[in-house]
Amino acid sequence: MPAATPLPPEKPPAATPVKIKPTAPKRYVVKKGDTLWDIAEHFLHSPWNWPEIWYDNPHIKNPHWIYPGDVLTLYYVNGKPRISITGGPRVSGLPTVILKPSVEYQALPRTEHPIPIQTITPFLVHPRVVPVELFDKAPHIVAAADRRILYSSDNRVYVRGLPADAKQSWYSVYRPGPPLKDPKNGDIIGHEVVYLGDIHIIHRGKIATGVLEHTREEVSAGDRLLPLARKHYDYTFMPRAPKTQIHAQIIALFNSISMVGQYQVVVIDSGTRDGLERGDVLAIDQHGRTINDPYATRQESRQVTLPNEHIGLVMVFRTFKRISYALVMSATKPITVGNLAHNP
Template sequence: MPAAQPIQIKPTAPKHYVVKKGDTLWDIAKRFLNTPWNWPEIWYDNPHIKNPHWIYPGDVLTLYYVNGQPRISVTGGPRVSSIKTVVLKPSVEYQKLPKTEHPIPIQTITPFLVHPRVVPVDIFDKAPHIVAAADSRILYDSGNRVYVRGLKSDAKQNWYSVYRPGGVLKDPKTGEVIGHQVLYLGDIHILKRGRIATGILEHTREEVTAGDRLLPLVRKHYNYTFMPTAPKTTINAQVIALFNSISMVGQYQVVVLDTGTRDGLRRGDVLAVDQYGRMIVDRYATRQESRDVRLPNQKVGLVMVFRTFKRISYALVMSATDPIMVGDLVHNP
């Protein structure tokens, strides 16, 4: 387990801060802390208000100390001022709370929660696949009847999403394939099960063909609450893929890491990103010294994990001083 870092309150941290619409939890944590992932250690709930773990526009956050330890809690704002003492007159008061502010830009990560872009190899290689259409056509579209092989006959789910396998992702250390990059093509409604199942394609974005794979259709409400925190285990990993970019990404773009729940990684964990120091030739080296020298690694950013699998995870770039690239090192902040 990595050693706990001391809480570092910024010299410029305000004693009071009023949450504004558009603030993210990450932004607020950076106002108070040099290490925003330590926010859970100083955040103290107000048990007398509803949803004490959430922060709303209008909340007044106060920084104070107890036995020398910093704490922050909600001490004012609509949720606090609206609490009334009722004497001998039982009543119920309802007040609509303003829209909550999320710790990260939700619109950025939602597509990765609904339709995965990288799928672990142990899941994708066992996924059912389309074998043919009802007629002799090669490419299929919405409304076309197709046949599927590999569906379990006792499965209760009738709706699936269709994906096409793309490039493979390998463990940088061993070369082992650990995931597939995939392209979402559309959905399929299974009409009849059997050794070869029958289905109808729906909502296709691109043409489907034999060999495309089926994964369960996601119809659940995601918990978009992410509390930035430091990992509880020691993480030493790498960036193995980028999205919406050929060679590099910056703030609020998504990367894939070659680490996951198997290594103790959790949603909300914050990790530092380093780039390898470049190799140089030291023209002034002594005879006893090598002329080839690698400079120290350089910290280039922070990422926060928002979706985990067994051996890979998705992370959002929270800050970056330089572009983040495939091969960059990822470790405890």
């Protein structure tokens, strides 16, 4: 058998030219509630081009963060547009108000996040879709100490599959839901899961012992354990176009049966192995309809498929190996399972 010939390396996607809107302001003052996406849309036709025009202010702490009161100015250097912070409390200095008999300092307001952060926080703390390679190997509950069938907070249960050398003593408990399949080949690439509560492991061994805590629903044998997420998440997202060519599909929706819209969450069938990163923006297309053309000539087929239609944009905010979570940033039509996701 002849040796396999490696495929040529995939060409990086062509950079989208930066286009400033004719209505773009020369000066913009950041307001409370602004998101980076909103601000980028004031200046750009394509908000994901923001990193290409943002100019860091080296004299400002956390120059990538934007605060209410910051004055953003649009200017040009060698014909290329730039935006930077040119005014506001961080540039001019915060006013000091002298009171008797003490001095009061006014603190900086909280940073405004690039996206509506309250929408994605639950998906960062407790996953709703878990990669198959992680979930299938997860430890599982086998029984309760008192032989009951359903368990809740303070019940002692037995766990199988927990590594003997595992140092972590707290885990979250999830119930497996429908499997998610790769639409290209039918392989199972993930599981929808339901968060049930937490468990504290008190005795280790081939069959470990744990105590359930903070249960939201009743737990039963077969429910799986995943490490408890107790870490600080970086909520700074810089929208940008992917560095690699992405050809993906939406494979699941959250909090909806059949369709979602702006600021709702979807799952796509591409992840880190495809080059996706947090902040990557993808265009969403609806498949073109196949219709019957009664006016077709004898040489033409009566069945004709219309072009795909662009219906929205999503931004990736959490990645796994083969799947990613993405937030719908804009939508002109309802977004459904099966819609295409690709470079904008």
